[in-house]
Amino acid sequence: xxxxxxxxxxxxxxxxxxxxxxxxxxxxxxxxxxxxxxxxxxxxxxxxxxxxxxxxxxxxxxxxxxxxxxxxxxxxxxxxxxxxxxxxxxxxxxxxxxxxxxxxxxxxxxxxxxxxxxxxxxxxxxxxxxxxxxxxxxxxxxxxxxxxxxxxxxxxxxxxxxxxxxxxxxxxxxxxxxxxxxxxxxxxxxxxxxxxxxxxxxxxxxxxxxxxxxxxxxxxxxxxxxxxxxxxxxxxxxxxxxxxxxxxxxxxxxxxxxxxxxxxxxxxxxxxxxxxxxxxxxxxxxxxxxxxxxxxxxxxxxxxxxxxxxxxxxxxxxxxxxxxxxxxxxxxxxxxxxxxxxxxxxxxxxxxxxxxxxxxxxxxxxxxxxxxxxxxxxxxxxxxxxxxxxxxxxxxxxxxxxxxxxxxxxxxxxxxxxxxxxxxxxxxxxxxxxxxxxxxxxxxxxxxxxxxxxxxxxxxxxxxxxxxxxxxxxxxxxxxxxxxxxxxxxxxxxxxxxxxxxxxxxxxxxxxxxxxxxxxxxxxxxxxxxxxxxxxxxxxxxxxxxxxxxxxxxxxxxxxxxxxxxxxxxxxxxxxxxxxxxxx
Amino acid sequence: xxxxxxxxxxxxxxxxxxxxxxxxxxxxxxxxxxxxxxxxxxxxxxxxxxxxxxxxxxxxxxxxxxxxxxxxxxxxxxxxxxxxxxxxxxxxxxxxxxxxxxxxxxxxxxxxxxxxxxxxxxxxxxxxxxxxxxxxxxxxxxxxxxxxxxxxxxxxxxxxxxxxxxxxxxxxxxxxxxxx
Numbered sequence: 045x046x047x048x049x050x051x052x053x054x055x056x057x058x059x060x061x062x063x064x065x066x067x068x069x070x071x072x073x074x075x076x077x078x079x080x081x082x083x084x085x086x087x088x089x090x091x092x093x094x095x096x097x098x099x100x101x102x103x104x105x106x107x108x109x110x111x112x113x114x115x116x117x118x119x120x121x122x123x124x125x126x127x128x129x130x131x132x133x134x135x136x137x138x139x140x141x142x143x144x145x146x147x148x149x150x151x152x153x154x155x156x157x158x159x160x161x162x163x164x165x166x167x168x169x170x171x172x173x174x175x176x177x178x179x180x181x182x183x184x185x186x187x188x189x190x191x192x193x194x195x196x197x198x199x200x201x202x203x204x205x206x207x208x209x210x211x212x213x214x215x216x217x218x219x220x221x222x223x224x225x226x227x228x229x230x231x232x233x234x235x236x237x238x239x240x241x242x243x244x245x246x247x248x249x250x251x252x253x254x255x256x257x258x259x260x261x262x263x264x265x266x267x268x269x270x271x272x273x274x275x276x277x278x279x280x281x282x283x284x285x286x287x288x289x290x291x292x293x294x295x296x297x298x299x300x301x302x303x304x305x306x307x308x309x310x311x312x313x314x315x316x317x318x319x320x321x322x323x324x325x326x327x328x329x330x331x332x333x334x335x336x337x338x339x340x341x342x343x344x345x346x347x348x349x350x351x352x353x354x355x356x357x358x359x360x361x362x363x364x365x366x367x368x369x370x371x372x373x374x375x376x377x378x379x380x381x382x383x384x385x386x387x388x389x390x391x392x393x394x395x396x397x398x399x400x401x402x403x404x405x406x407x408x409x410x411x412x413x414x415x416x417x418x419x420x421x422x423x424x425x426x427x428x429x430x431x432x433x434x435x436x437x438x439x440x441x442x443x444x445x446x447x448x449x450x451x452x453x454x455x456x457x458x459x460x461x462x463x464x465x466x467x468x469x470x471x472x473x474x475x476x477x478x479x480x481x482x483x484x485x486x487x488x489x490x491x492x493x494x495x496x497x498x499x500x501x502x503x504x505x506x507x508x509x510x511x512x513x514x515x516x517x518x519x520x521x522x523x524x525x526x527x528x529x530x531x532x533x534x535x536x537x538x539x540x541x542x543x544x545x546x547x548x549x550x551x552x553x554x555x556x557x558x559x560x561x562x563x564x565x566x567x568x569x570x571x572x573x574x575x576x577x578x579x580x581x582x583x584x585x586x587x588x589x590x591x592x593x594x595x596x597x598x599x600x601x602x603x604x605x606x607x608x609x610x611x612x613x614x615x616x617x618x619x620x621x622x623x624x625x626x627x628x
Numbered sequence: 629x630x631x632x633x634x635x636x637x638x639x640x641x642x643x644x645x646x647x648x649x650x651x652x653x654x655x656x657x658x659x660x661x662x663x664x665x666x667x668x669x670x671x672x673x674x675x676x677x678x679x680x681x682x683x684x685x686x687x688x689x690x691x692x693x694x695x696x697x698x699x700x701x702x703x704x705x706x707x708x709x710x711x712x713x714x715x716x717x718x719x720x721x722x723x724x725x726x727x728x729x730x731x732x733x734x735x736x737x738x739x740x741x742x743x744x745x746x747x748x749x750x751x752x753x754x755x756x757x758x759x760x761x762x763x764x765x766x767x768x769x770x771x772x773x774x775x776x777x778x779x780x781x782x783x784x785x786x787x788x789x790x791x792x793x794x795x796x797x798x799x800x801x802x803x804x805x806x807x808x
Contacts, residue, residue, distance in 0.1 A: 046652055046722040046808070072722065175652060177723065204771070205742060559738045560718060560726050562649050571650040573720070578738060 046175045047152060048073035049137070050210055050575075052183040055079050056141075058234040059114070062089065062127070063107040063137060064220075066213050071206045074137070075213045077183075077220055078235040079110050086130045088230045099219045108137030128153060147569030150176045176570040180563070182577075183236040185552040186214045187221075189577055190314045192556055192588070207558060261306035268299065289438075290431040294533065297594050298425070301327060318589050321542040326591065330425035330536060337429055338422050347419050351412035355404060358440055362401045365443075369393055372511065381507045389511055393447055400443045427533045434529040441522045448519035449614065455512040456612030458501055465498035516609065534593055543589035544582065551579035634793040636660070637761050644793050652721030652804055656797050658787045659714040663707070663732060675699050707732040712786040719801055722808040725749075725766060727783055739781075743808065745769050747777060749801045751794050762791045764798060 050073065061081040067074050080089060089106070097104050109127055128136040138151040191211045221237045223229060276282070286292040301323045311317035341347045373390035375381065422429035438445075467473060468491070473484035486494070546553050555577045563572040580588075608615055636642050645657040679695030711732040718726040725746060728738035747767040753760055764783045770776035784794075 048723060175650075177653075177720065179723075204744060206744065207742060557740050559728070559740060560720070560723075562653070562655065562718070565649060571653050571720075573723075578740070 045072050046177055048177045048179060049139075049150070050075040050179045050181055051148075052076060052078075052236065053180050054183055054236045054238070055110070055234055056180070058110065058112065060111040061109070061234070062131075063110050063139065064093065064104060064233075065107050066102055066104055067107070067134075068206060068209050068213070070204075071209070073206060073210070074107055075210050076107060077104070077214070077217050078233045078238075080106075081232040081234065084231060090131075092231050096220055100216050102213060102216055104217075104220070105133060106131040107133070108135075108139065111138075111140040112143070113140075114143070145566065145569075146563070147566045147572065148178055150178075150570060152176070178570060178572045179560075179575050180572065181210075181214075181575045182552075183214060185577055186211060187218065187236075188215075188550075189552050189555040192554065192580060194557070211555075255308055258306050258308040261302065262308070265299065265302055265306060290434050290530065290533070291428065293594060294427055294431045297537065298327075298427075301591075318540075318543060319591070322540040322589055322591055325542040325545070326536070326539065327425070329541060330427055331423070333426035333536075334422045334424060334429055337426060338419065341419055341422070347416055348412060351415040354411055354415070354440075355408045358404045359401065361440070362397050362404075362443075365397055366394060368514065369397075372514065376510065379506065379510065381510070382504055385504055385507050389507070393450075396443060396446065427536050430529055430533045430536075434526050434533075437522065437526060437529070444515070444518050444522055448515045451508075451512040451515040452612050452614055455508050458505060458508050459612050462498065462501050462505070465494050465501065468494040469498055512612065538591045538593045540586055540589040540591060543585050547580060547582050547585045552577045554580040554585055556580040556584070634789055637756075637759075637788045637790060642787055642789055642793075644789070644796070646796070646800065652807055654719055654800055654804060656717045656800070657714050658716075658784050658789055658793070660712060660787045662713070663711055668703070672699055704733075708735060715784050715787055717783060717797070717801075719804050721804045727766075727781070729786065741766060741768070741781065746805075749798065749805060751791075751798055752780075752782075761788065762794055763788070764794045 048071075055076065055078070058079045059081050061079045062084070063076050064078045064080055065074060065076040093104050093106070136153045138153065140149045141147075189211065191208055220233075221235050222241070223231065223233050224238050224240050225232065226240060277286075305320055305324050305327070311320050341350075369390050372381075373386050418432055419429075421432060464474065467481065468486065471483060471486070472481050474480075475482045543554070557578040559576045559578045561574040561576065563574050565572060605615065634642050634644050640661055642661065643659045645659070647655040647657075649655065675695055675698065679691055682691045683689070708731060712729050713732045714730050716726075716728045716730065718728075720726075722743055724740055724742040726738055726740045728736055730736045745768050747769045749764065749766050751762055752765050754763055763785075766781040766783065767777045768779040768781065770778035
């Protein structure tokens with residue numbers, strides 16, 4: 045069997061000493077974490093290792109000895125071999141390197157084999173001449189990186205992988221790397237941080253300030269949730285309206301996010317940490333974009349000008365609708381309508397528009413002030429501004445929605461009536477119990493009235509169908525516009541900026557796997573490989589760390605949508621997920 | 629190091645290089661033919677002549693500049709994303725197998741498969757377009773079922789060497805897999 049030794053790059057030039065690390069359970073490999081230098085007292089080394097073991101929860105042991113003799117330091121060989129009796133191990137590794145040569149020499153001494161005396165060739169060749177691979181790794185990068193499960197693998201199958209165990213070993217050994225060369229302790233270590241720990245004042249200040257800030261945020265959020273659970277706000281009309289307004293939905297979504305961030309406990313799992321970081325960064329970016337929007341809107345009183353154009357735009361839309369209805373009441377596209385029904389429907393809708401315009405004109409003196417204060421809400425984020433725009437569009441085109449509902453209901457009733465009377469025409473009936481069409485014998489008067497009604501409905505169909513078509517197209521136009529705004533909001537809500545940034549600037553933190561490179565070897569030396577981290581692809585990182593949002597895209601396929609349109613069923617393009625009403 | 633005359637399934641010459649770093653570590657490099665100068669010149673001339681023709685008709689210089697930009701961008705995309713220069717297979721006994729493809733611009737994309745998830749390396753037949761070809765692939769172990777195969781990773785997909793080349797690589801890999 046081949047023994048794999050994972051050797052950190054920082055220890056390549058370390059002075060002679062003892063190797064400290066862990067034997068990977070279940071595989072024939074060992075991870076070297078640090079080198080303890082001479083002079084040391086074995087008792088203190090053992091004490092230090094047992095302290096570290098209880099802190100890290102891993103089986104840290106002395107693996108063997110490392111010798112890189114400097115000038116004038118010969119005669120270490122027998123000393124090194126004697127060390128194996130002080131630290132009894134199953135296998136004792138003796139690694140040595142000479143200055144100027146790139147390869148390492150390794151001797152593995154098993155527990156029962158006698159230590160061969162100096163100068164004599166080893167006996168019983170093969171089981172002591174174990175093949176050894178040295179795998180060099182960058183300790184800092186491996187410590188910070190998180191190895192993602194391979195494509196399609198469940199997390200349950202993780203523990204079996206050798207590389208995953210190696211990564212976990214290095215990541216968990218962080219307390220071992222706190223001793224650096226400036227510490228006046230009895231033990232002198234070499235590892236990636238032994239040149240001195242680096243820290244930044246800003247980071248330390250932020251860490252100290254984060255706990256009180258989290259507590260303040262939690263308190264504010266609890267106030268807000270208490271406010272929201274007042275009885276008045278939970279009664280049926282208010283709840284219904286607030287579930288339809290996308291501003292309220294966005295507000296509750298952001299509240300949930302803030303609750304996730306503001307928990308004062310550190311995230312234990314990598315996925316939780318990434319989630320918190322993503323939410324935090326996207327929240328900050330959202331607010332920054334919102335403030336940018338405010339500064340643009342309120343400069344040169346653009347918002348005043350916007351408010352002044354709002355009422356003329358609503359007027360213009362109403363006038364266009366009136367002209368459309370006049371056109372429909374005449375002979376639209378050369379089709380001949382039923383005059384009486386035409387006039388009734390046309391006048392009904394015209395009166396509706398007249399009412400709507402009156403209400404808009406009633407509100408017009410207040411619009412500028414309302415818009416000014418509503419525009420300030422963009423400081424809560426760009427997503428808020430966009431949801432306010434979406435709600436304004438919905439409110440301004442409310443009459444189109446009403447017309448669509450009226451037209452659709454009339455059309456739907458007509459279609460159902462027609463299909464039922466068509467069955468009567470043919471002498472059949474819909475059996476509700478059996479959910480199928482059965483034959484039925486009707487009386488003469490039933491047939492007479494049925495046929496009469498059928499004819500009436502059939503000849504009134506083109507008129508109703510035309511009104512339905514026109515209003516459905518208008519409604520679909522408004523739905524498309526609102527859908528586009530919601531898509532923008534969704535992208536801002538769910539895009540994981542932190543994960544994307546981490547992948548671009550610190551690609552070793554998100555590892556998909558590893559890459560090996562063969563380092564040029566000298567004849568007679570064992571194989572040396574260089575292990576580098578293979579980062580996750582950007583698209584995979586974005587997909588994996590997407591923040592879940594509330595929006596549900598329409599689940600209807602195009603065929604189902606067309607069928608609904610044809611029959612006259614009302615279409616609801618989106619409904620907020622957590623309200624549970626899925627009427628698609 | 630050894631080199632012989634091999635071809636790929638279309639008859640174009642490729643080269644195979646086998647390197648043995650140690651008794652349990654071997655590396656195979658299959659190189660495809662490089663970007664041919666003739667193809668580059670033909671494409672560029674075709675694009676530019678049509679751009680000149682369009683310029684002659686429309687008298688708009690934007691056509692010429694867009695043709696230049698298109699040619700440059702197309703060449704960069706081709707050598708960085710499409711043209712694979714050589715494919716490498718590194719097999720280290722009891723550690724795993726690394727499959728990597730190097731593009732003409734020097735970019736290398738590698739995947740490492742651990743030995744514990746490799747069931748075997750075999751030569752399979754496949755129907756590719758209108759013919760049946762041989763390809764070398766790695767069979768992955770199914771964690772729950774010891775006899776099952778959870779996936780197949782085909783090797784040398786862009787160079788597609790013929791059977792004689794594959795047999796050589798297969799024999800070498802089996803020696804190493806048999807050791808552990």
